[in-house]
Amino acid sequence: MRDFSADHRWLSINTATVRRQRGQDWALLEIIDACAARGIRAISPWRDQVHAAGLAATVRAVRDHGLELSGYCRGGMFTYADNAGRQAVRDDNLRALDEACELAAACLVLVVGGLPGALAGRAAHKDIAAAREQVAEGVAVLLEEARRRGMPLAIEPLHPMYAAERACINTLEQALDLCDALDAGRTGALGVAVDVYHVWWDPKLPAQIVRAGSDRLLALHVCDWLTPTTDLLNDRGMMGDGVIDIRQIRSWVEAQGFAGYSEVEIFSTTNWWQRDGGEVLDTCIQRHRQCV
Amino acid sequence: MRDFSADHRWLSINTATVRRQRGQDWALLEIIDACAARGIRAISPWRDQVHAAGLAATVRAVRDHGLELSGYCRGGMFTYADNAGRQAVRDDNLRALDEACELAAACLVLVVGGLPGALAGRAAHKDIAAAREQVAEGVAVLLEEARRRGMPLAIEPLHPMYAAERACINTLEQALDLCDALDAGRTGALGVAVDVYHVWWDPKLPAQIVRAGSDRLLALHVCDWLTPTTDLLNDRGMMGDGVIDIRQIRSWVEAQGFAGYSEVEIFSTTNWWQRDGGEVLDTCIQRHRQCV
Numbered sequence: 001m002r003d004f005s006a007d008h009r010w011l012s013i014n015t016a017t018v019r020r021q022r023g024q025d026w027a028l029l030e031i032i033d034a035c036a037a038r039g040i041r042a043i044s045p046w047r048d049q050v051h052a053a054g055l056a057a058t059v060r061a062v063r064d065h066g067l068e069l070s071g072y073c074r075g076g077m078f079t080y081a082d083n084a085g086r087q088a089v090r091d092d093n094l095r096a097l098d099e100a101c102e103l104a105a106a107c108l109v110l111v112v113g114g115l116p117g118a119l120a121g122r123a124a125h126k127d128i129a130a131a132r133e134q135v136a137e138g139v140a141v142l143l144e145e146a147r148r149r150g151m152p153l154a155i156e157p158l159h160p161m162y163a164a165e166r167a168c169i170n171t172l173e174q175a176l177d178l179c180d181a182l183d184a185g186r187t188g189a190l191g192v193a194v195d196v197y198h199v200w201w202d203p204k205l206p207a208q209i210v211r212a213g214s215d216r217l218l219a220l221h222v223c224d225w226l227t228p229t230t231d232l233l234n235d236r237g238m239m240g241d242g243v244i245d246i247r248q249i250r251s252w253v254e255a256q257g258f259a260g261y262s263e264v265e266i267f268s269t270t271n272w273w274q275r276d277g278g279e280v281l282d283t284c285i286q287r288h289r290q291c292v
Numbered sequence: 293m294r295d296f297s298a299d300h301r302w303l304s305i306n307t308a309t310v311r312r313q314r315g316q317d318w319a320l321l322e323i324i325d326a327c328a329a330r331g332i333r334a335i336s337p338w339r340d341q342v343h344a345a346g347l348a349a350t351v352r353a354v355r356d357h358g359l360e361l362s363g364y365c366r367g368g369m370f371t372y373a374d375n376a377g378r379q380a381v382r383d384d385n386l387r388a389l390d391e392a393c394e395l396a397a398a399c400l401v402l403v404v405g406g407l408p409g410a411l412a413g414r415a416a417h418k419d420i421a422a423a424r425e426q427v428a429e430g431v432a433v434l435l436e437e438a439r440r441r442g443m444p445l446a447i448e449p450l451h452p453m454y455a456a457e458r459a460c461i462n463t464l465e466q467a468l469d470l471c472d473a474l475d476a477g478r479t480g481a482l483g484v485a486v487d488v489y490h491v492w493w494d495p496k497l498p499a500q501i502v503r504a505g506s507d508r509l510l511a512l513h514v515c516d517w518l519t520p521t522t523d524l525l526n527d528r529g530m531m532g533d534g535v536i537d538i539r540q541i542r543s544w545v546e547a548q549g550f551a552g553y554s555e556v557e558i559f560s561t562t563n564w565w566q567r568d569g570g571e572v573l574d575t576c577i578q579r580h581r582q583c584v
Contacts, residue, residue, distance in 0.1 A: 115535055118519045126537040132495065161453045163493035164519050164535045174495050201455035203424065203466050227410045227456050229524055243407055243456045245418040 001251045004262070004292055011288045012042035012070035014221065014265035015049055018277040026277045028053040029061050036065035038281055042261045044071040044219075047096060050103070059102055070261040071154060071193065071219045072096070072105035078138025079113035079131045079168070081124040086134075093142050100151050106260065107154040107218045108146065109193050110139065112167045119165040131168045139190075140182050147189045154218040155179065156193040159201075161232055172199055172208040179216055186215040194253060195221035195265065197236055200244040206252050214257030222246055222292055223266045234269040238283060240291035250292060262292050293546045296554070296584055303580045304334035304362035306513065306557035307341055310569040318569045320345040321353050328357035330573055334553045336363040336511075339388060342395070351394055362553040363446060363485065363511045364388070364397035370430025371405035371423045371460070373416040378426075381405075385434050392443050398552065399446040399510045400438065401485050402431065404459045411457040423460045431482070432474050439481045446510040447471065448485040451493075453524050464491055464500040471508055478507040486545060487513035487557065489528055492536040498544050506549030514538055514584055515558045526561040530575060532583035542584060554584050 004010060015031050028049040035043055043062075050058045062069065075096040080086045100108040112135040115123040139155065146153050157175040158167035169175050175192045183190040192212060199205050209217070224242030229235050239246055250262065264284045266272050272280050296302060307323050320341040327335055335354075342350045354361065367388040372378045392400040404427040407415040431447065438445050449467040450459035461467050467484045475482040484504060491497050501509070516534030521527050531538055542554065556576045558564050564572050 115519075118535055121519050123519060123535045126535050126540075128493065128537075129495075159452060160493040161451065161521070161524075164517055168493075170493055170495070201420070201452040201460075201462055203421075203462070225456055227407075227413050227415060229453070232453075232521055232524060243410055243415045243418050245420075248418075 001254045002259075005289050008039065008285045008288050009041060010261050011040055011285060012044055012261035012263040013040055013281065013284060014044040014073065014263050016046050016073070017264055017266045017272065017284065018280050019046070019049060020273055021277045021280070022274055028058060031277065032061045032065060032067065034278055034281055036067060038285060040281070040285070042068040042070045042263070044069060044073055044109075044263050044265070046073045047099065050099060055099055055102055062103060068261070069103050069105035070263045071107050071109045072100040072103055074109045074111050075142065075153070076110040076167070077113040079116045079134045081116040085116065089138060090141060093138070094145060097142065097145055097149060097151055101149050105151070107152040107191070107193070109219065110153055110155050111158060112139070112155065112169050114163055114165045114168050123164065128163065128168050135168060136178055136181065139178060143182055143190055152188060152218055153190050154193040155190070156195060157198055159198040171202055171204070172212065173204055176208060176211055176216065188215055191216035191218035193219035193221060194249070196244050196246055196249050197221070197223050197225060200225060200249065205249070209252045209256060212256065217253055217256055217258040219263060220250065220253055220258060220260065221263045221265045223264065231269065234267040236266045236268055238266060238272065239264070239287040246292050262288060264288065293543045294551075297581050300331065300577045300580050301333060302553050303332055303577060304336055304553035304555040305332055305573065305576060306336040306365065306555050308338050308365070309556055309558045309564065309576065310572050311338070311341060312565055313569045313572070314566055320350060323569065324353045324357060324359065326570055326573055328359065330577060332573070332577070334360040334362045334555070336361060336365055336401075336555050336557070338365045339391065342391060347391055347394055354395060360553070361395050361397035362555045363399050363401045364392040364395055366401045366403050367434065367445070368402040368459070369405040371408045371426045373408040377408065381430060382433060385430070386437060389434065389437055389441060389443055393441050397443070399444040399483070399485070401446045401448050401511065403448055403450060404431070404461050406455055406457045406460050415456065420455065420460050427460060428470055428473065431470060435474055435482055444480060444510055445482050446485040447482070448487060449490055451490040463494055463496070464504065465496055468500060468503055468508060478505075480507055483508035483510035485511035485513060486541070488536050488538055488541050489513070489515050489517060492517060492541065497541070501544045501548060504548065509545055509548055509550040511555060512542065512545055512550060512552065513555045513557045515556065523561065526559040528558045528560055530558060530564065531556070531579040538584050554580060556580065
């Protein structure tokens with residue numbers, strides 16, 4: 001297992017972590033500058049941030065600073081209520097894929113979608129098995145294009161509390177079942193993003209990480225689970241402030257050969273998003289060394 | 293599958309559903325009267341409500357009204373930080389068991405506990421595997437006493453969002469693994485309480501309900517998952533107001549031979565706990581017939 005205590009060469013910042021500080025959007029190009037100034041070597045930006053900054057400008061900034069992208073957030077949201085929705089989803093995912101290629105991301109992260117309409121509070125139906133079939137179909141279609149471009153797809157199982165609205169793939173086992181169905185040869189084109197926040201509770205986690213192996217382990221995301229957690233979406237904790245044994249999970253992942261970045265992804269309306277962005281980045285560096 | 297549309301003979305009210313209406317505790321004996329007056333044939337009371345009303349008085353009220361108890365809430369919380377905690381847990385669970393027997397409950401429901409101290413925001417450690425070992429030990433010890441008294445124990449897997457603070461058994465599969473380990477003979481002494489709120493998201497749910505079979509299916513709890521859900525603990529929905537396909541899950545359970553009550557358990561700070569208790573009970577009856 002790699003020693004993270006002496007430096008932060010394996011730290012990546014998911015830029016949602018500092019997306020909106022004290023009520024003001026922090027522009028992606030400024031975030032990139034702030035990361036590079038601290039010797040952070042990798043980021044994982046969100047699409048809306050890239051669109052706001054401009055894709056070409058983002059590509060240039062990333063290249064100029066010699067940054068890597070531990071992933072690109074995100075494709076997915078494959079579930080749909082009608083044929084128009086189905087086509088819109090396909091088109092949008094192709095754009096996400098092309099952007100990931102432009103940015104030379106390590107993978108395109110997939111948040112697969114829940115019950116269609118549920119995110120807006122108006123679920124079109126209650127058939128989560130049907131939603132899962134749409135996801136399998138959507139990943140299969142996108143995978144063909146992704147293979148052609150050489151861009152790995154990383155399915156991110158989301159915590160079961162997001163099953164209705166955001167992702168109906170909710171365990172690592174379930175994500176790996178889909179990987180096995182669509183990429184039996186373990187070609188590297190399809191794998192998973194393991195976010196400790198989503199999977200830490202799972203009694204099958206260590207066994208499923210072994211099952212994943214290095215072929216499927218495309219990304220590692222870290223933050224912490226707070227007790228109490230006051231908001232289902234935006235009350236993630238800084239590493240070390242919660243109950244997740246992050247180092248244990250990293251040890252399992254690395255035992256399989258994972259040697260990529262540890263990507264910090266924290267959504268925190270009332271705490272970290274209320275602070276100066278530089279302070280948040282400095283804290284990420286410190287906690288990466290102490291707690292990851 | 294039983295037809296619930298014509299009457300509510302298979303409705304049970306978990307008394308937490310109407311425990312505190314408009315800021316005032318509703319006394320258990322009054323809740324019992326209100327249920328009986330509506331032809332509700334079963335309840336599942338919480339221990340603190342029974343203690344406030346007095347065990348003997350509760351037993352009398354239940355008997356006088358000819359009510360059944362679909363369960364008794366709850367034993368468990370098996371995890372501990374030290375030997376004093378371990379003994380306190382055992383003693384308290386024996387009391388819960390004796391109370392369940394006095395009340396002639398169908399089962400004692402077990403919410404098994406999370407990381408010790410986490411419920412108070414001060415987790416003693418982050419080793420959820422160790423917590424799970426304490427749970428297995430705690431259930432094993434209690435099971436001996438429960439067998440002696442003829443009181444079935446129903447392990448309730450809780451939604452993974454409660455893994456830290458309330459229950460580190462988070463899937464039906466995991467609960468059944470423990471049942472198989474401790475009661476390989478499927479004697480009826482140990483089983484599960486299936487609460488749709490906790491398990492609806494699980495892709496393995498139908499298969500695990502088959503695995504459970506009628507020997508292990510001791511209780512069925514219903515409510516609904518709202519989108520959005522604004523609070524991790526106390527924003528459960530009334531059946532029909534959310535995204536859970538309750539009837540589908542009931543059909544799976546009944547296909548295994550389950551023929552017990554459908555127990556409504558809703559914690560709802562901002563909606564149902566703000567209404568008149570009688571209105572809530574009337575709504576439970578109506579939704580039981582329409583949506584369960």
